[in-house]
Every structure is written in structure tokens, then in C-alpha cells.
Amino acid sequence: MSHLARAACLASVLVAAVFTVGCAGVAPNYAPSIDNVQSLKQSGAQPAKVGAVVVQADIPGGKSIGLRASSISSPVGENYGDYIATALRQELELAKLLDPQSGVEISGTLLRNNIDAGGFSTNSGQIEARFLVKRAGQLRFDKVKRIEHSWESSFAGAVAIPRAANNYPVMVQKLIGTLVADPDFIQSLQK
Amino acid sequence: MKQLFKLLLVSLAGLVLLGCAHPITMNPDWAGIQAKNIVKIDRQVAYYISDANRALEVTTSGGGGDMVRYFPYRDIEPGFYKALSDVFRGVTKVQNPKDLEALRKNGISLLITPEVSTSSSSSSLVTWPPTQFTVTLSCVVTDAAGQTVHKLVVTGSGNAEFAEFAGNHSLAAVRASTDALSKLLKALGETPELRR
Numbered sequence: 033m034s035h036l037a038r039a040a041c042l043a044s045v046l047v048a049a050v051f052t053v054g055c056a057g058v059a060p061n062y063a064p065s066i067d068n069v070q071s072l073k074q075s076g077a078q079p080a081k082v083g084a085v086v087v088q089a090d091i092p093g094g095k096s097i098g099l100r101a102s103s104i105s106s107p108v109g110e111n112y113g114d115y116i117a118t119a120l121r122q123e124l125e126l127a128k129l130l131d132p133q134s135g136v137e138i139s140g141t142l143l144r145n146n147i148d149a150g151g152f153s154t155n156s157g158q159i160e161a162r163f164l165v166k167r168a169g170q171l172r173f174d175k176v177k178r179i180e181h182s183w184e185s186s187f188a189g190a191v192a193i194p195r196a197a198n199n200y201p202v203m204v205q206k207l208i209g210t211l212v213a214d215p216d217f218i219q220s221l222q223k
Numbered sequence: 224m225k226q227l228f229k230l231l232l233v234s235l236a237g238l239v240l241l242g243c244a245h246p247i248t249m250n251p252d253w254a255g256i257q258a259k260n261i262v263k264i265d266r267q268v269a270y271y272i273s274d275a276n277r278a279l280e281v282t283t284s285g286g287g288g289d290m291v292r293y294f295p296y297r298d299i300e301p302g303f304y305k306a307l308s309d310v311f312r313g314v315t316k317v318q319n320p321k322d323l324e325a326l327r328k329n330g331i332s333l334l335i336t337p338e339v340s341t342s343s344s345s346s347s348l349v350t351w352p353p354t355q356f357t358v359t360l361s362c363v364v365t366d367a368a369g370q371t372v373h374k375l376v377v378t379g380s381g382n383a384e385f386a387e388f389a390g391n392h393s394l395a396a397v398r399a400s401t402d403a404l405s406k407l408l409k410a411l412g413e414t415p416e417l418r419r
Contacts, residue, residue, distance in 0.1 A: 057389075057391055061397065062250070065301075195246045198247070
């Protein structure tokens with residue numbers, strides 16, 4: 033092999049290393065948004081329990097989100113539906129509105145869960161979920177919420193991949209933010 | 224042509240091997256911040272974190288000559304809120320700590336202002352995630368008149384070995400922030416000055 037060919041080969045290995053840095057990990061723990069919590073506290077909502085957020089069958093990103101050659105799975109439960117349910121519980125708990133014995137139940141279905149981590153300058157993610165609120169078994173709220181979130185990225189996978197993973201909790205904060213800001217959702221939690 | 228490849232190789236090697244600042248988070252483990260045997264303090268409190276601190280990104284040491292970067296105030300705030308709400312009757316955040324009149328109107332009897340400092344290091348020469356991490360929370364508690372009631376300092380530490388952090392590069396930081404908030408919760412509950 034000529035010097036030139038060897039150099040080209042080594043260069044492509046280094047490019048791959050910079051770009052991919054592949055391994056499987058977990059998403060960061062959810063961190064509740066204090067703005068969401070304050071909104072919930074001031075909303076006049078009654079305490080509720082959080083049921084299951086199921087993942088729609090076969091959606092990519094339900095169990096594991098691909099980030100270049102890496103992937104991240106939920107640090108809680110079996111899938112990202114469990115992550116969102118846990119996030120909802122944490123927000124309600126901080127707002128003192130979580131009551132596992134409540135007759136009001138929030139549940140949902142995760143419809144889309146995606147991060148595009150391939151960009152060199154910007155990356156983005158999308159979540160879409162259907163949320164239901166039932167009071168004593170009766171449906172009070174049924175809407176689909178979706179968010180799009182973008183952030184600065186990098187050519188280097190060692191920076192771009194963790195940054196993409198670190199933005200997942202922010203995406204979930206935004207998703208819950210759209211729910212909390214919906215007057216119909218708040219009304220469904222009121223008496 | 225050869226020179227061009229050499230230059231490319233050196234640049235890429237630099238990118239791979241030299242001082243990157245890897246983003247991590249300090250989001251604590253919620254299950255680790257639980258009030259145990261704490262008699263709640265029947266007071267409405269507020270806390271203040273400036274927007275500048277929330278946006279503050281710090282860079283500290285990782286392993287292999289690399290650095291890690293993170294947002295200490297932004298990541299610690301929800302856990303801090305939880306610790307306060309587990310100890311006090313009510314918690315709110317304020318935008319202006321000098322507006323004592325607004326504090327009094329809202330029935331807030333104590334204002335808590337945290338300062339977060341961190342450090343990290345790694346015993347590894349080849350992997351970048353920190354194996355040791357510390358978080359120090361210093362809280363100044365003032366009353367509705369703006370007088371200092373108490374100062375409190377707790378330090379949490381977290382360690383993570385390679386086998387553990389392979390799937391979670393932030394593990395030592397997560398453990399340290401969880402430990403610091405757990406200690407803060409205990410210290411607040413055991414401070415008699417805050418019950419007077």
C-alpha cells in the first residue's frame with residue numbers, strides 16, 4: 033500500500049471516529065421545568081394520578097433513539113412512554129398535584145420520538161404524543177401535542193452526541209409545557 | 224498532495240485526541256432526594272437564582288486531558304426546588320430578591336439564595352467522563368426584612384468507574400448532585416433557626 037493510500041485509509045478511520053463515537057447509553061434523568069410547575073400550581077387544577085403512557089406499536093425511537101452510531105434508551109421503565117409518564121409525575125409532584133388515589137387520571141400514547149443528530153451545525157428533535165384525561169372513567173380531554181426543538185451541534189461526535197442526548201429532557205419539558213399551557217387540559221383537571 | 228493529507232491527518236487527530244469539552248448533565252436522580260423523618264416547617268419560602276446563573280455553563284476536568292461542560296444552576300434547580308418543597312409548606316421562585324414588599328405580600332417569610340460550585344477529575348488517561356465529581360451548595364437564608372438568618376453549606380460527591388459510566392457519561396455528576404441535594408434537604412430540616 034502506498035503512503036498516499038495508507039494516509040487516506042487512516043484519514044477515513046479518523047473521520048469515522050470524529051463523526052460517530054458509537055456506543056449505547058441512557059438519556060439523562062428528567063429535570064422538571066419550574067415554569068411548568070408554577071403554572072400548574074397557579075392553575076386551580078385538582079390532584080391527579082398518572083397512568084401509562086404507551087408507545088404506539090413500531091414507532092422508531094419508542095425504545096431507543098439513534099444518535100449517529102450511538103443510541104440512548106430511557107433511564108426509567110421499559111421505553112420512552114415510561115420516561116414521559118415519569119416526567120409528568122415529577123411535575124405534578126412538585127406542584128403538589130400528584131395523588132395516586134385520585135379519580136382523575138392522565139395517560140397517553142407516544143406517537144413520535146425522534147432526534148436528528150447528524151447535522152454539523154444544528155440538530156433537532158421532535159416528540160408527538162396523545163394525552164387523555166379521564167375523571168371516574170369518563171373522557172375529559174383528548175388531544176395530540178407535538179414539539180420541535182433545535183440546538184447547536186458539532187462535527188465531532190464526542191460533542192454532538194452527548195449534546196443531543198442532553199437536549200432530550202428539554203424536549204420533554206417543552207412537550208409538558210404545551211400540555212400545561214392548554215386551557216382545556218387545565219379545565220379537565222379542575223372540578 | 225502528500226502534504227495536504229498530512230495536514231488533514233494532524234487536524235483530525237487533534238479533533239479526536241485533544242482537549243474536547245464534552246457536554247454532560249448534573250440532573251439528579253429524583254428517587255435519591257427524599258425526605259426521611261423530617262417534620263415539615265410551616266413556612267412559605269422563596270428562592271432566587273439569577274438568569275445569568277441559570278445560563279452559566281462551566282467547564283471542569285474530565286479524563287485523558289479532556290474537559291466536561293455543564294450548566295450547574297440549570298441542572299440543580301428542579302432538585303433544589305424539590306428539596307425545599309419537601310422541607311417547607313410552600314416554595315416559589317422569585318425574579319427580584321430585593322423586592323421585599325412583594326415577598327411580604329405573598330406571605331414569604333424566608334428567601335434562600337443558593338450558590339453552586341463544582342469540581343471534577345478522572346483517574347483515567349484514556350476515557351473522558353469524570354470519575355470523581357463534587358457539588359457544593361452554599362445557601363444564604365434571609366428573612367422578610369432582608370436580614371441573614373442562616374448560612375448553610377453542604378457538599379455532595381459522586382464517583383463512577385468505567386464499567387458504570389460506559390452507558391451514562393454523566394454518572395459521577397448525577398451522583399454528586401443527588402448527594403448534595405439529599406444532604407441539603409436533611410440540613411434544612413435539622414436547622415432550628417429556620418423553624419423560629
